[in-house]
Amino acid sequence: MSDFQTLMKEIETKYQQKWEETRLFESEVDQNKEKFYLIWAYPGVSGYLHIGHIRGYSYLDMIARYKRMRGYNVLFPVGVHASGLPTVGFSLKVKNKEESTINYLLENNCPPELIPRLADPLVAVEYFSKKYISSWKRYGYTCDERYFINTITPEYQKFIQWQFKKLQDLNLLITKPHYAPWCPVDGPIAVDPSETDISEGGDAEQLEFIIVKFKADWIEDKTFFVTGTLRPETVYGVTNIWLNPNETYSLVQMDDEKWIVSQTCANCMKLGDQRKIIDTFEGDAFIGKSVTNIASNLEIPILPGEFVEVDIATGVVMSVPAHAPFDWIALEDIQKSDTKIGKVARNIKPISIIDSPLGKLSAQETCKKYEIQSQQEVEKLKLATEEVYRIEFHKGTISVEEFSGRNISDAKEEITDKLMERGIFASYRIQEFSKKVICRCGNKVSIRMIPEQWFIRYSDKKLKRSTRTYSKSMVFHPIQYKTSFNGIIDWYEDRACARQGKWLGTPLPQDKNWIIEPISDSTLYPIFYIVARYVNSGEITTEELTEEFFDYIFLGEGNPDTISKNLKIDIEKLLEIKRAVDYWYPLDLNLGGKEHQTVHFPVFVMNHIAILKPTFWPKEIFVNYWVVQKDVANIAQVTKLSKSKGGAKPIQDYIVDGIRLYFAHSKSAHLDVEWNTHTMEIYNKHLNKIYDLIVRIYEKLDDKNIGSEYSELDLFLQSKIYRTIQDITKMFDESLNFRKISQEIYYTIYRTLIHYLNRNGNNADLLREVIVKWISLMTPFTPYLAEEFWSMMGLGGFVSNSEWPIVDENQISDVVEEKEEYLLDVIADINKILKMMDIKKINTIEIVITSKWKEFILNAYRSSPENLISEIMKENQIREHSKLASQYAKKLLKNKENIPYSFDRTTEFDIIQDARNYIETVTNTTVKVVFFEETESPKRNQAEPFRPAIYVY
Helix, strand or coil: CCHHHHHHHHHHHHHHHHHHHHCCCCCCCCCCCCEEEEEECCCECCCCCEHHHHHHHHHHHHHHHHHHHCCCEEECCCEEECCECHHHHHHHHHHCCCHHHHHHHHHCCCCCCCHHHHHCHHHHHHHHHHHHHHHHHHCCCCCCHHHCEECCCHHHHHHHHHHHHHHHHCCCEEEEEEEEEEECCCEECCCCCCCCCEEECCCCCEEEEEEEEEECCCCCCCEEEEEEECCHHHHHHCCEEEECCCCEEEEEEECCEEEEEEHHHHHCCCCCCCCEEEEEEEHHHCCCCEEEECCCCEEEEEEECCCCCCCCCCCCEEECCCCCHHHHHHHHHHHCCCCHHHHHHHCCCCCCCEECCCCCCHHHHHHHHCCCCCCCCHHHHHHHHHHHHHHHHHHCEECCHHHCCCEHHHHHHHHHHHHHHCCCEEEEEEEEECCCCEECCCCECEEEEEEEEEEECCCCHHHHHHHHHHHCCCEEECHHHHHHHHHHHHHCCCEECEECCCCECCEECCEEEEEECCCCCCCCHHHHHHHHHHHHCCCCCHHHCCHHHHHHHHHCCCCHHHHHHHHCCCHHHHHHHHHHHHHHCCCCEEEEEHHHHCCCHHHHHHHHHHHCCHHHCCCEEEEECCEEEECCCCCCCEEECCCCCCCCCEHHHCCHHHHHHHHHHCCCCCCCEECCHHHHHHHHHHHHHHHHHHHHHHHCHHHCECCCCCCHHHHHHHHHHHHHHHHHHHHHHHCCCHHHHHHHHHHHHHHHHHHHHHCCCCEHHHHHHHHHHHHHHHCCCCHHHHHHHHHHCCCCCCHHHCCCCCCCHHHCCHHHHHHHHHHHHHHHHHHHHHHCCCHHHCCEEEEEECCHHHHHHHHHHHHCCCCHHHHHCCCHHHHCCHHHHHHHHHHHHHHCCCCCCCCCHHHHHHHHHHCHHHHHHHHCCEEEEEEHHHCCCCCHHHCECCECEEEEC
């Protein structure tokens, strides 16, 4: 650990204690101040917070600190989302004494004697809640823990049950059959990008397989080999079916029919509870037999396919070699065999049933295109399959007589319905995931049908219409999300809102055998933070949180005197809570990760609109993207940083201000950022430079000029700091572009001060003023350094509680700034040239200021670019340089030059001449400044207005 890191750890500890002792960030209702209420998506409880959490949390604290300094009364509450399976899964690992989990706890300094107790999920929630609060304080977050909520406490459950009663009153709570993700241990769970209940597979799609029946009357009547397909329209082109000869298959009774499926399919819940397993067979017992394709009325053979995965759909695969690349290649392979089965296969001819731009035998054509020779070329086959399916669905027409000429995209559903009516397709369908999904408990998740599942009816047309209309007035970061939000609302359907199983959470008031799932119990929670403060302090009890209480506090319904008497709650306290809710609500800003764009934010807005009055509807949403890491299995890919995926670094390893600046500046908040400890160290070193600079300036302030008149250089520094404050304030208020804001604070101001000092700037009054303003600007991003600097400067109180710098527009001067900016540009050009040359051989730098005739052309271009060349050629001085003049004029017109400066070439000369000694010092050369007309330098024709030629020798 470096000396600076050691110093920063001491500073962090010092101000954490001071902030807590002074209760600096506690929030109370103040009717004389405008409020600002903001939250982040509270974390699930499955382990310690890590670097991935800190990114979004830091953004929110930057906003909270800025708003507080702008004079807002800021409410920033925190809580934990203990609902669902994350804590249950974690505690199960502790109970099973999983080595990696025990080591993880010990590495994070968990007391060894406490670890066995964490096998109880309730103990784990309590333990990690305290750890989270401690971490939030350490990272300098200005949250008020008095408002803390935990989603499995009795008071929170009372609130959620009230919410679900309101949903039922609005006819937005229903039951219906549902295919649900199912864990064999935990029962129904949610599978979505938030991965609240799962450790793997949050982006898995839920696929629906149509069951196709192939008649096998040679076994007995009403017996079928059944396959699952995603392309039911291709059943007319089936030439054979594939079985895995090395796997076991089962004969299953399904109502009055018998189905042959893989043993894996029969044993799981895919076919529902009504299935009855009658017998089992080895797959090779059926190879060479025939079945009837009822759709085409053709006898087709059963062929061996070791590629058949028996855990996908039914484990029986129908073969459509004309339109399925995998089937084409598999059939080609088996046709090469000299066996009896090879002879059978050679009699099979592909049956084309779809015309498309790929031709009648699309599978053959795409296999040729991708140069696929065998079944082992799986990745190529996947690409070919994707291409065939996409083009045939969107551009293909079916050639089967009954539907001839119809587009596949239009006819698919009709084909499915008609073949189901004829008994070729089963009415039952199989639901599966597109990829492996693993529950938090470690078991594989499948899909099963639940007859009476509870749903929140987000398909309600009126609710959708109201949400779309209101969202137009909301602010979204990034702005692109505003466009996509309404599209998400359009396709959002009813959400299964409760589960049966070993969940933590709130019992559904309509049926307490069900537990409300985590997304559905986290939509209105921002409003409960306000009430939680009074529960936490003991000013009201859980028993007083009745439907009558919430109706009054949140909806304004009922008589407060009557409610006070009924609940035996002090009338003044009841009115105080009501005033607090009315003061703090609506929520001004909700921040969450990018996974919440389709999972949380839509239902967050819809529940507010459905239940609360319009004045309580939320105002602003901020989406922060992920911290990612290299995938251990595939170094070319990156994955979200998380505990469940490994690699999540504990937060105590880093300097707080360094990591806050890392996330603010390294990338846009709306792009994934790959975690890199080397880059992290670069930010630490830059903060160290800033620390050294401010200490150096502070220690020499008494040696500087005090009360002296401002020089041109002083006026530049003064104008620059006020313009920077103006730009930063605008970005905070309008775009929340943390990357650009932090660039201005930590790099632009730093370079400006270095330049000022190197130019021998020494105005003590001005330097003190600039440093104080700079410290204030740093506060939202690096609060610990800012507090230390504030104290060093002898300023009272805390910078965290000071006012944001006010812009004095009278001190901003374009003229003053552009002169110094011009000088900086020239020096930058000189440095670029010197880097490409052997400095030891350079004695002189000649800076050539542009010619009179180029300045004339520029002024003509500024006045009227139309007919520029013909107009300037009327002048004798231009005609003397006609070729070069024409080239320069064309360059201006082609590039539509935005001229950066407004002064003339004489001023150019004076600026560089006045700074000649400074340039000589920084370049260790002799500097000559000349006009174009005064030199024969070979570089002089390169000189243009504001781009002097630089000749070194």
